Amino acid sequence: MVAYRSKVVERIELPSRERRERTLSEAGYNVFNIPAEEVYVDLLTDSGTGAMSDAQWAALIRGDEAYAGSRSFEELRSAVADVMGFEYVLPTHQGRGAENVLYGTVLSEGDVALNNTHFDTTRAHVANQGAEPVDCPTDAAHDRDSEAPFKGNFSIDRAREFVDEVGRDRVPLVILTITNNSAAGQPVSVENTRRVSEFAEEIDATFVVDACRFAENAYFVRERESEFADASIAEIAREQLSYADAVVMSGKKDGLANAGGFVATDDRDLFERCKPRTILYEGFPTYGGMAGRDVAALAVGLREAVEDAYVADRVDGIREFGQLLADAGVPIVTPTSGHAVYVDAGAALPDVPADDFPGQAFVCELYREGGVRGVELGSFAFPETDRPELVRLAVPRRMYHGDHFEHVAEAAAAVIEKRSDVSGFRVATNPEIPELRHFTAELEPISS
Structure with a gap:
């Protein structure tokens, strides 16, 4: 068994819903454009975002x-x-x-x-x-x-x-x-x-x-x-x-x-x-x-x-997070991975057509509901490929704890509860390299 003792802490704040709505609009409905200080739990990536020993x-x-x-x-x-x-x-x-x-x-x-x-x-x-x-x-x-x-x-x-x-x-x-x-x-x-x-x-x-x-x-x-x-x-x-x-x-x-x-x-x-x-x-x-x-x-x-205890703690934490989401009624890919939980956005938002980027719709709603930032890895991120409509919730290493994951699960459950009211998006601006469009492209909502 491995455990950690905190030597430095950082205070975080959940922005108001009105502020989150404004931030999402100003970002062109692309969460890569959202300032980090406007994010409560950041699951955009596990790349370079963890806590060092x-x-x-x-x-x-x-x-x-x-x-x-x-x-x-x-x-x-x-x-x-x-x-x-x-x-x-x-x-x-x-x-x-x-x-x-x-x-x-x-x-x-x-x-x-x-x-x-x-x-x-x-x-x-x-x-x-x-x-x-x-x-x-x-x-x-x-x-x-x-x-x-x-x-x-x-x-x-x-x-x-x-x-x-x-x-x-x-x-x-x-x-x-x-x-x-x-x-x-x-x-x-x-x-x-x-x-x-x-x-x-x-x-x-x-x-x-x-x-x-x-x-x-x-x-x-x-x-x-x-x-x-x-x-x-x-x-x-x-x-x-x-x-x-x-x-x-x-x-x-x-x-x-x-x-x-x-x-x-x-x-x-x-x-x-x-x-x-x-x-x-x-x-x-x-x-x-x-x-x-x-x-x-x-x-x-x-x-x-490659220390056994560290990796076991890492993978077990992802599994517990996945179970919280599943228990909240969120359709996830199983078995869970070692670094993230992947949400099946097509199943989560069945009324959003595939051409309207249901993954991006889920990402935006998750931020709107709880200030949580994930990333779409479906047809918006990978145009002209046969990929499922996934949303990745990547967990930074040695950083977040149980109360953070419970908050994410509650926010995701709120998205599922209002799924019939969620609409999709169209791309408003496109970068020159299509393989990288999800990093910088802006979107606009499709009126339901």
């Missing part, structure tokens, strides 16, 4: 700010080697920086990247290279009620069919995202990872694991994959990552840090090819866009992330 704060003070060859980088390199098993590390300012470095190196115009399910920035980075992002989810991935243990797995059959159609020469990259964020945060088995590795080798593609939630994934492996029932989280994580040629990592998730990421590999040639792009877009290869103090905090966080 006292050991991480101590590391911040000790951080080495040398431009090249800092002590902090050596601490990170040692942590990556011990926790993840890779020799070569290129730090970046966050996970999408790592995607830019690696995918910008590997992909060219006309290429194809296969993924169990691309997330928004991954899809955008692939498209930005002139390549095509192709999803290969399992049949159970988008089945809300399926109790399949590894709904996040990569479908080898779908990938093979696609390769047979376009030719292996067009597919230089195979990505496995663990856990599968766009498929309701569902986990990926080690056995599936092995098979994907073999498939990538067969078609001569670089096999990359997007490892931002690798520790949470390892917890589900121990629960659901009999081979690993007696293994530690650290042992499972090392085993699962060992099949990859490289990893991209957002240190803001299972690195337990507020900033940072990296590319890691055992392939010296790939490492050297990625170096120039790191220097061009991120910084020198021993700091990569981060201050030395953030590098040091990330090194500590990586080690804390």
Whole structure:
């Protein structure tokens, strides 16, 4: 059992309903545009929003700010080697920086990247290279009620069919995202990872694991994959990552840090090819866009992330939150994930047509009812893709407690109670990159 003792507290205030109504309108009904001070419980993302440990704060003070060859980088390199098993590390300012470095190196115009399910920035980075992002989810991935243990797995059959159609020469990259964020945060088995590795080798593609939630994934492996029932989280994580040629990592998730990421590999040639792009877009290869103090905090966080007691507390907390929502009559995806609870907005708001973004309608109503900020991961975030209408309520690590989750459940229940009065939205403004429209686009309500 693990517990935490608070050393610093922050006072938060629930804005009045009138203020919330005004804020939502001024934000163009896009919660990304809402100032954080206007949010009571912020479940927009678990990325970089958690509470760091006292050991991480101590590391911040000790951080080495040398431009090249800092002590902090050596601490990170040692942590990556011990926790993840890779020799070569290129730090970046966050996970999408790592995607830019690696995918910008590997992909060219006309290429194809296969993924169990691309997330928004991954899809955008692939498209930005002139390549095509192709999803290969399992049949159970988008089945809300399926109790399949590894709904996040990569479908080898779908990938093979696609390769047979376009030719292996067009597919230089195979990505496995663990856990599968766009498929309701569902986990990926080690056995599936092995098979994907073999498939990538067969078609001569670089096999990359997007490892931002690798520790949470390892917890589900121990629960659901009999081979690993007696293994530690650290042992499972090392085993699962060992099949990859490289990893991209957002240190803001299972690195337990507020900033940072990296590319890691055992392939010296790939490492050297990625170096120039790191220097061009991120910084020198021993700091990569981060201050030395953030590098040091990330090194500590990586080690804390694979402690059995920490991960158990994390996953159990998400399950309890999911149960609160389910008990309040909110339709959620089960089994719950390790970092968020996903609401089936299509089922929650059955009177809102799919073309009117029921997920965004649920997000806006949740803020209106309780000052709670979530994020839509359906047809608004992923246009022209066959995705279910999901709303993700992502929980920052080591930050919120039971009374916060009870408040969210009460607000969500209020949305369900008034569902017949909820109408949808149309897009009023569109950014130039369609894969990223949900970050900045504004919407307008459709009169009921």
